[in-house]
Amino acid sequence: MACSTTDESTTSHRNSAAPLSTDAQLTLEAIYGEDAYKAEKPGQIKWLSDNSGYTMLETPAGYNDSSDNDDEPSALREIVFYDPASGERRVLVGIASLTPGDAEDPLIVDDYAWSDDQSKLLIYTNSKKVWRVKSRGDYWVLDLESQQLMQLGGDAQPSSLQFAKFSPDGTQVAYVKEADIFVESLDTQKITRLTERAGEHILNGIMSWAYEEEFSIRDGFRWSPDGQRIAYWQFDTSGVRNFSLINNTDELYPKVTEVPYPKVGETISAAKVGTVSVEGGKTIWAELPGDPRQMYVPRMDWSLRSDQIIIQHVTRRQDRNTVFYADVSDGEVTQVFVEQAPNYLFDVEDVHWLKQSGDFLWLSEKDGWWHIYRASGDGKTLIDLTPGEFDITDVAHVDESAGWVYFIASPEAMETRYLFRSRLDGSGDMQKLTPAEFAGTNSYEVSEDGRWAVHTHQSFSQPPQYRLVSLPEHREVRVLEDNAELLAKLAKLDLPEHEFFRVEARDGLPLDGYLIRPSQFDASKQYPIVFYVYSEVAGQTVRNAWSGKRHLWHLYMAQQGYLVASVDSRGARAPRGRDWRQSVYGGIGLLASRDQSDALTAMTQRWSYIDKEKVGIWGHSGGGSMTLNMLFRYPKQYKAGVSQAPVTDQRLYDAIYQERYSGLLDEYADAYVESSPITHAKNLEGELLLVHGTGDDNVHYQSSERLINELVRLNKPFRFMAYPNRTHAVVDSEGEGTELHLNTMRARFFDEHLKAQ
Known part of the structure; x- marks a missing residue:
């Protein structure tokens, strides 16, 4: 009833x-x-790769921020630079720079990314929801020197591009449009199509519904370190039965949306990984063993080399993860090592490469606890960097130059989270960096050089507060958002x-x-x-x-x-x-x-x-x-x-x-x-x-x-x-x-x- x-x-x-x-x-x-009782938060902080400081989205003086959700902005934002040491503030990208040509209205920035040399800005706007998140929208590139603002995608329909990313040298941008991958030159605006679907059941560069939901991955392609190739996932959803979602209220007649949804025991999508030249041409597929309908490929990326990718290949039972290198010239795979779980793998995470040594960080619960290991490039040696009878919950940062890995853990109280660090060579004891005064849950966005972090602290009765701190001493430099207004309301x-x-x-x-x-x-x-x-x-x-x-x-x-x-x-x-x-x-x-x-x-x-x-x-x-x-x-x-x-x-x-x-x-x-x-x-x-x-x-x-x-x-x-x-x-x-x-x-x-x- x-x-x-x-x-x-x-x-x-x-x-x-x-x-x-x-x-x-x-x-x-x-x-x-x-x-x-809405809690406020700073707007999308990005640490700059040259370690000069960070940028963030801010509402310009004189404008009213009418957004109900910082993840779904409805108000104007400009991009502001901050020097963490001096506190210097300057507007890098103002409203005028965000206004295309003769348009009256500036772009509403949903997200943004800097090229590696910080000379160009990739702006994501006009975003639309695809299932859970707004992953489809428009992309623009702003050249900071010329102040030229250029929209990507040619004659693409509005809000049709996904996962745009600069090439390593910042001269090109790759993106997905209608489940195919394209590369666009920023100098000539020439668009090169790298993939072509063989039907609606083929997805290139984006994830199937189930991968997005259960492996927490949406972006389905990666630039090679030299910018000459792109590695990507392809999903074949043929054989996966559709589930029909029926909308009875928005139109006169029902509207039906079909979602390839593999239920328990049913056919799953066949996933494979390949690489293709940015000039176009044939895709070289990794020659992974086994029936692709009985395997998953939840993680893939380039190794430190541009002729080799690293792939994690998981059985359908999800109790065994085989790590392979795949050669981009012929797709031949070489087994690195195997992670075997008693019943199921707790998680699968991307590896983090240590460029100076060629080693990488690997997360595993092989000794009964979720720990960070340092793995040799050939997979033959594993060193536990976080030994002890406790789980880490997140890797916060890796500072290879100084030799530290920063992580979140709570060895004594399961309900809390604190920042620790350990030596990358496995020597010495781990160090707790979060001061005792910050009881509760703590998270950190750490600068590339490990000297600074945006520290978020919250507890059961305290909404999040955001501070800029210096590391490792955890000295407070300034408060970014203390939610004082909300705390005052709660105090009453x-x-x-x-x-x-x-x-x-x-x-x-x-x-x-x-x-x-x-x-x-x-x-x-x-x-x-x-x-x-x-x-x-x-x-x-x-x-x-x-x-x-x-x-x-x-x-x-x-x-x-x-x-x-x-x-x-x-x-x-x-x-x-x-x-x-x-x-x-x-x-x-x-x-x-x-x-x-x-x-x-x-x-x-x-x-x-x-x-x-x-x-x-x-x-x-x-x-x-x-x-x-x-x-x-x-x-x-x-x-x-x-x-x-x-x-x-x-x-x-x-x-x-x-x-x-x-x-x-x-x-x-x-x-x-x-x-x-x-x-x-x-x-x-x-x-x-x-x-x-x-x-x-x-x-x-x-x-x-x-x-x-x-x-x-x-x-x-x-x-x-x-x-x-x-x-x-x-x-x-x-x-x-x-x-x-x-x-x-x-x-x-x-x-x-x-x-x-």
Whole structure:
């Protein structure tokens, strides 16, 4: 049945005429309608390769920035240079320089890139969304000396170019147009076509949907170091069945979009890698072994040489990664080494070349922890640069000249992140650089010479702050954005307290969590509790980090008298080692849901103020799946749940993700059934609100439709809300008022079933 949103109740989130904000209380209208608690950030900082300083986008004096999202700018920006040592500021590219010819309006800069010699600027503008991100748009080149502004693409249609990049010498730009690769001379504007599709099923220089989603890669070509060749991916999607997305509302008749989407056990795209001269001609394909329909090529790049590329070749099972060199003259491949995982590879990352030695950095959990290794060019020697029983989470920077690798890790507290560095030769102990005063989550954009960094610090209760610091002493040079206005607003609110905690699962394994207590908390009373859950292997919810509007919604609920909690089940993407992550292989949802149940039991035993008769849970995507798991598998513990965009049957999801963690379907068929929430729908006793966008290209609306059919068959009452044409995110950019409506509906639902008696 449809979920009503017109319930006449007295709590503030049910009254659309409620004030937008008050001095002490959050309102959903203020969070989602006004966007009153938006965190600001500096505009796209780029460190210059000559180590002279950095550039960033800034709104010129006298202009009003009307953008709601720095990633989707709607206001004018100019490009400003800063000297980190002296603080000198000067406008490098002003509004006049961004105004083409006789045009009245300047270009709105979505992104920009400098040529290596910094004489030219590549400007990305008029961008359009392709699935999740705005990866198609227009490109212009500005010559800083002549101030000439030139649009690329010839007679290309507006917003039709992708992934444009300067050649190493800055004389040419390569880009993708309609799934083919082109090179354009900046001197003559001659355009050379390097590839020609043999049909709609062929993609050159861009990724198939599944690669983009699951390997986090979109840009599908690379310039050679000498600028004479381009290496690129080609995908053959023939045989991959299309999934139809139906838009019923924008036009008189339905509009159907077909997406090649390989579901579990189905045919996957055939990927291959080749190189072609920038003058055009024949592509030389790397002669990779095996059936391309049973292999993935998630990473590829040039080695330090222009006659050789390095390729990572992964089995469909995703437990084995073979690294090859491929000769560009004939495509012959030479095996470098093999990375073998017990069940699945935690991740695949590009190698980072050390130019002085010919070695490269390689990330692996071969010793049980995700570490940085220094690999010899022939792959015969590996040196662990970050030894110890902890995971690194990111490589922040490599300073080969000074001999350091900078990385993010959190050896002692899984919810935090700090900057460390280690010697590239493997000597000495690692050094923690983030000062103790910056407890929480820290990230860094480091200059090429390693002397400076833009430091971003945030915590559970503090929105991001951005500082320029000098390294390695971590001395603050200046504040770039402190979000003082937002902090002042938050300081006026009657905000609840929180704590991070650990409880034990039934087998003694510690589980990390956080708990937010209601405003005006009284430990002698009992309170309903709402859990926020994800607990899939792709994410971690228990973080000492600012989570924006979702966090504000949780604070709002705490102000309304709820406890709010989250716990990371085993297998979550927390820095807790290979055994933690691999333990859920072949049974996603089984151990993780048991951990959630155990955590709830342990929490109610520890804290008597939790009303165990009034337990709610909600989550999105994998969290939507886990919400269903908890309602269906542990119906006596959970009274109400909101499941958004869930995978109800694991066989419906994409092959790359699901087969990575659940195994191949022909080997784990029974586990796929047992692990899927829909199998256990018959156990539903509590209240369920199911939510899905009908235009979801990631977790298809089909997934919820199948569950609806099963719940109807079982005569299980539930509520349902479909958002027409919203994708997986279900956000305002897909329909005005979407976020306010969704979050108001969720709050009402919990009020109805956890508070009303």
